[in-house]
Amino acid sequence: MPTNTITIFDTTLRDGEQSPGASMNTEEKIQIALQLQKLGVDVIEAGFAAASPGDFEAIHRIASQVQHSRICSLARAVERDIKAAGESIAPAPLKRIHTFIATSPIHMEYKLKMSPAEVIKRATEAVTYAKTFCDDIEFSCEDAGRSDVGFMKEVLDAVIGAGATTLNIPDTVGYRLPHEMAAIIKELYGFVGERAVLSVHCHNDLGLAVANSLACLESGARQIECTINGLGERAGNAALEEIVMAIRTRQDIFAPLTTNINIKEIYPTSRLVASITGIEPQPNKAIVGKNAFAHESGIHQDGVLKHQETYEIINAKDIGLEKNSLVMGKHSGRHAFKDRLATLGYTLNDTELNEAFVLFKTLADQKKEVFDDDIRALVAEEITKIPEIFELVTLQLSDCNPGGVPNAAVTIRHEGKETTDAAIGNGTMDAVFKVIDRVCGVNGQLMDYKVDAVTQGKDALARVVVKVAFDDQKPAVMGHGLSVDTMWATAKAYIGALNSYMTIREGLRMRGLEKKGI
Ligand SMILES: CC(=O)SCCNC(=O)CCNC(=O)[C@H](O)C(C)(C)COP(=O)(O)OP(=O)(O)OC[C@H]1O[C@@H](n2cnc3c(N)ncnc32)[C@H](O)[C@@H]1OP(=O)(O)O
Numbered sequence: 001m002p003t004n005t006i007t008i009f010d011t012t013l014r015d016g017e018q019s020p021g022a023s024m025n026t027e028e029k030i031q032i033a034l035q036l037q038k039l040g041v042d043v044i045e046a047g048f049a050a051a052s053p054g055d056f057e058a059i060h061r062i063a064s065q066v067q068h069s070r071i072c073s074l075a076r077a078v079e080r081d082i083k084a085a086g087e088s089i090a091p092a093p094l095k096r097i098h099t100f101i102a103t104s105p106i107h108m109e110y111k112l113k114m115s116p117a118e119v120i121k122r123a124t125e126a127v128t129y130a131k132t133f134c135d136d137i138e139f140s141c142e143d144a145g146r147s148d149v150g151f152m153k154e155v156l157d158a159v160i161g162a163g164a165t166t167l168n169i170p171d172t173v174g175y176r177l178p179h180e181m182a183a184i185i186k187e188l189y190g191f192v193g194e195r196a197v198l199s200v201h202c203h204n205d206l207g208l209a210v211a212n213s214l215a216c217l218e219s220g221a222r223q224i225e226c227t228i229n230g231l232g233e234r235a236g237n238a239a240l241e242e243i244v245m246a247i248r249t250r251q252d253i254f255a256p257l258t259t260n261i262n263i264k265e266i267y268p269t270s271r272l273v274a275s276i277t278g279i280e281p282q283p284n285k286a287i288v289g290k291n292a293f294a295h296e297s298g299i300h301q302d303g304v305l306k307h308q309e310t311y312e313i314i315n316a317k318d319i320g321l322e323k324n325s326l327v328m329g330k331h332s333g334r335h336a337f338k339d340r341l342a343t344l345g346y347t348l349n350d351t352e353l354n355e356a357f358v359l360f361k362t363l364a365d366q367k368k369e370v371f372d373d374d375i376r377a378l379v380a381e382e383i384t385k386i387p388e389i390f391e392l393v394t395l396q397l398s399d400c401n402p403g404g405v406p407n408a409a410v411t412i413r414h415e416g417k418e419t420t421d422a423a424i425g426n427g428t429m430d431a432v433f434k435v436i437d438r439v440c441g442v443n444g445q446l447m448d449y450k451v452d453a454v455t456q457g458k459d460a461l462a463r464v465v466v467k468v469a470f471d472d473q474k475p476a477v478m479g480h481g482l483s484v485d486t487m488w489a490t491a492k493a494y495i496g497a498l499n500s501y502m503t504i505r506e507g508l509r510m511r512g513l514e515k516k517g518i
Pocket residue numbers: 015018048050051052075076077078100101102111112113142172233
């Protein structure tokens with residue numbers, strides 16, 4: 001019976017680096033290798049030593065520093081490559097040479113220009129020579145996915161005879177479907193038995209790399225080759241984090257199979273690789289994507305708040321993420337909104353909550369994501385709200401081309417009646433203030449104007465604060481406006497100041513103080 005512990009062979013530093021744009025320098029590779037060791041990876045393919053002096057140097061330094069993971073270097077079935085691989089891994093306490101040659105008809109005929117017999121001879125010689133550097137030798141039938149299984153048996157038999165200890169079956173061009181890969185491995189396992197460990201290396205050209213890898217476990221594969229974030233040549237390799245978490249999450253299917261991976265290190269490793277390579281996983285990438293543990297819709301958020309497992313099959317903390325997240329947006333509901341308010345330290349009564357929720361939904365329609373600071377600003381607006389004696393209904397602005405006449409039109413509701421008017425001004429803002437003055441029958445003097453963005457991004461909320469003296473009354477009053485549109489926020493702020501003024505004036509009138517000019 002094969003072992004129950006699946007060997008996780010990480011090739012981020014070799015196949016992963018073959019992703020266009022993912023080249024890493026030696027220091028960066030060392031940093032990643034040390035993190036892979038912390039992650040508990042069994043074998044680290046640290047590079048292709050013969051590719052360049054830089055690659056050789058990086059593998060050599062990794063081999064000198066990593067103690068617990070096996071360090072491997074890739075080599076063609078060519079003496080020069082194998083020698084470089086052997087020398088590069090020499091300092092490692094645990095080492096492996098990985099040599100390969102293609103076995104598919106198309107590769108043998110057009111690329112290698114070798115006959116099948118020559119390929120068998122080359123493969124055997126390569127493994128024999130590699131054996132002079134270390135005991136642990138992996139051999140790969142490149143393009144195994146399109147190779148004849150009968151021919152692969154001949155090749156594998158020969159390399160086992162030469163001392164290969166792991167036999168890798170790569171679906172180099174990501175051509176196979178899961179049931180086909182499983183059938184190939186089943187047949188090869190029947191032939192190889194326990195003479196060597198069977199490994200798979202699946203590419204993602206059809207988006208099946210992980211599914212194909214997992215399908216081979218039941219057939220006897222005991223090593224999976226994979227990369228962090230699924231990096232790799234073209235569409236990439238099988239993603240380590242997906243393989244490991246699938247095995248762990250579906251123990252009902254995979255038990256007693258396990259891995260040695262310390263899953264708490266999955267997220268930190270993913271972040272390190274993304275920051276070094278500059279290649280961010282797509283947001284909806286399983287396990288490590290930005291949205292993998294984020295919930296945006298009200299029904300899901302409500303479910304997760306009541307019982308996390310309603311919408312989560314993995315606990316974010318298990319993979320080293322601080323927590324899942326409820327993203328506040330237009331699909332969020334009252335439960336999530338109330339929960340976020342509580343986190344931010346607000347306790348609103350039902351009426352306040354409902355009113356703040358209406359503001360939140362209006363804002364969410366205009367913004368992609370509503371951030372905590374947006375919510376704080378909304379609540380502040382709600383809490384400090386003064387009676388809307390005058391209410392802005394519409395605002396329309398002319399464009400402000402050089403030489404044009406800036407003008408603004410507004411509709412304002414007062415005591416149930418809507419009035420529309422327009423005014424010109426020295427600038428758009430001046431036109432806005434003038435038309436409000438005219439419609440409301442006041443004369444305001446702007447003493448101060450401030451605008452700032454509540455959060456970042458082009459759709460950030462603008463917070464406008466104005467200080468206005470109406471009808472020559474002192475002291476001036478303040479008004480606040482909040483909107484994704486700065487001019488709307490400006491008009492709201494000005495009308496807010498006017499409402500403040502009217503409220504104060506009404507209070508004074510009721511106390512008989514107005515005529516004293518206080
Ligand atoms: C599926 C994979 O991911 S394979 C790994 C891919 N990684 C790399 O290619 C590593 C980076 N590569 C390199 O730096 C270079 O290609 C080198 C140093 C390896 C070789 O460079 P060059 O000697 O200039 O050869 P070049 O890359 O142009 O061509 C490859 C040659 O190797 C031969 N070859 C390819 N694979 C193998 C193999 N597994 N065993 C023996 N020969 C092979 C090709 O047939 C070709 O031979 P030819 O020159 O007689 O036609």
